[in-house]
Amino acid sequence: MAHIVILGGGIGGMTAAYDMKEQVGPNDKVTVVSEHPYFQFTPSNPWVAVNWRTREDITFEIAPYLARKGIDFIAKAAKKVHPADNRIELIDGSFVDYDFLIIATGPKLAFDEVEGLGPEKFTHSVCAVDHAVKSGAAWNQFVADPGPIVVGAVQGASCYGPAYEYALIMDTDLRRRKIRSKVPMTFVTAEPYIGHLGLGGVGDSKGLLESTFRDKHIKWICNAKVTKVEAGKMYVTEHNDDGSVKKEHELPFKYSMMLPAFKGVDAVFGVEGLANPRGFTIIDEFQRNPKYKNIYSVGVCVAIPPVEATPIPVGTPKTGYMIESMVTATVHNIRQAMDGKEPDHKATWNAVCLADFGDEGAAFVAIPQIPPRNVSWFKKGKWVHYAKVGYEKYFLNKIKKGNTEPFYERYVLKLIGVTRLHK
Structure with a gap:
């Protein structure tokens, strides 16, 4: 009998649990370990942060849904992974042994790397549902007495889509309230240009997103390093393309949301051979850790190098x-390993994304993720907004039902294909 443990109960962890259960035999066991008793649909957090969604709309208790599929669930945080002993130490001092481990924790949010950053300090966040709910409460206060907004992503951030989404969702909400004219907005980002997205740009992402920002009267500062945040003020150093300092900015704000850099979670941080210096899980081309070959990893917590050097x-x-x-x-690779075979399945690291802007949106496809690409496609339109709403509904139902059908293959890529025909 094999015991497969999935560490993490997010999009990657829940999907891995359902898929793994279909692959194992009746005497094998699948267990999910998560610090939260609930699943949160993270892509909807920007909507929660302007109160277009509630916490209840995008979360549900994990245990009952896993139980229906015969999957065990432990709602406790992991303290440390002990790969040499094939066990996980939990926060309460108990241990979970495993034959195979899938690390799907998502990231640790490194707010502490910038003084004054984060929901416990002076900026808001859409990275977790608790943060988004807090942001939504602050948003209600803000719209009653509006002022300047600073929004974006600090140095080392890697997920830029939500920053663009939230900036433009706030813009849409303010226009609906007819108070947009009272809110100067500045987008601050470590990206070398608007639309870089951590991918070196995709299609005409630079031109289209710059045009959108101009149309919406959103100013921007790129190649930006946030040095410090105080109550109502952000200190930003803008750099030239050669890395030299271009200008120092002191940006006043009445409301701010800045995405932080990511790190690996504490449970794997510092485990030699398992995690890199930032704590991300080291994997080979088969999603397998090279040193501990019964450990695999998926999602945001895996180590992937930057697409290109940036200032x-x-x-x-x-x-x-x-x-x-x-x-x-x-x-599939774990199934092969269980059968005494060498893994041979490789993930296709292509970037496909839907980004909602409140009343329209943008979709992009980068195949492969790292240039040069076979496909580099970026389009805007109202259809993306409706597609993102459909994405939310479809995926929440998929996870609750334990449906393992790949969402992007069956929904987003077909949708984009139809759109291209209409174009």
């Missing part, structure tokens, strides 16, 4: 399509 550190995003592809490869 200010810019990480590489891991989109929903990539996560699904990683999960599929991982599950």
Whole structure:
């Protein structure tokens, strides 16, 4: 009998649990370990942060849904992974032994790397549902007495889509309230240009997103390093393309949301051979750790190098399509290992994304993720907004039902294909 443990109960972890259960035999056991008793649909957090969604709309208790599929669930945080002993130490001092481990924790949010950053300090966040709920409460206060907004992503961030989404969702909400004229907005980002997205740009992402920002009267500062945040003021150093300092900015704000850099979670941080210096899980082309070959990893917590060198550190995003592809490869490779075979399934690291802007949106496809590409496609339109709403509904139902059908393959890529025909 084999025991497969999935560490993490997010999009990657839940999908891996369902897929793995379909691959194992009746005497094998699948267990999910998560610090939260609930699943949160992270892509909807920007909507929660302007109160277009509630916490209840995008979360549900994990245990009952896993139980229906015969999957065990432990709602406790992991303190440390002990790969030499094939066990996980939990926060309460108990241990979970495993034959195979899938690390799908998502990231640790490194707010502490910038003084004054984060929801416990002076800026808001859409990275977790608790943060988004807090942001939504502050948003209600803000719209009653509006002022300047500073929004974006600090140095080392790797998931830029939500920053663009939230900036433009706030813009839409303010226009609906007819108070947009009272809110100067500045987008601050470590990216070398608007639309870089951590991917070196995709199609005409630079031109289209710059045009959108101009149309919406959103100013921007690129190659930006946030040095410090105080109550109502952000200190930003803008750099030239050669890395030299171009200008120092002191930006006043009444409301701010800045995405932080990511790190690996504490449970794997510092485990030699398992995690890199930032704590991300080291994997080979089969999603498998080279040193501990019964450990696999999927999602945002895996180590992926930057797409290109930039004046200010810019990480590489891991989109929903990539996560699904990683999960599929991982599950099949573990099945092969259980059968005494060498893994041979590889994930297709292509970037496919839907970004909502409130009343329209943008979709992009980068195949492969790292240039040069076979496909580099970026389009805007109202259809993306409706597609993102459909994405939310479809995926929440998929996870509740334990449906393992790949969402992006069956929904987003077909949708984009139809759109291209209409274009």
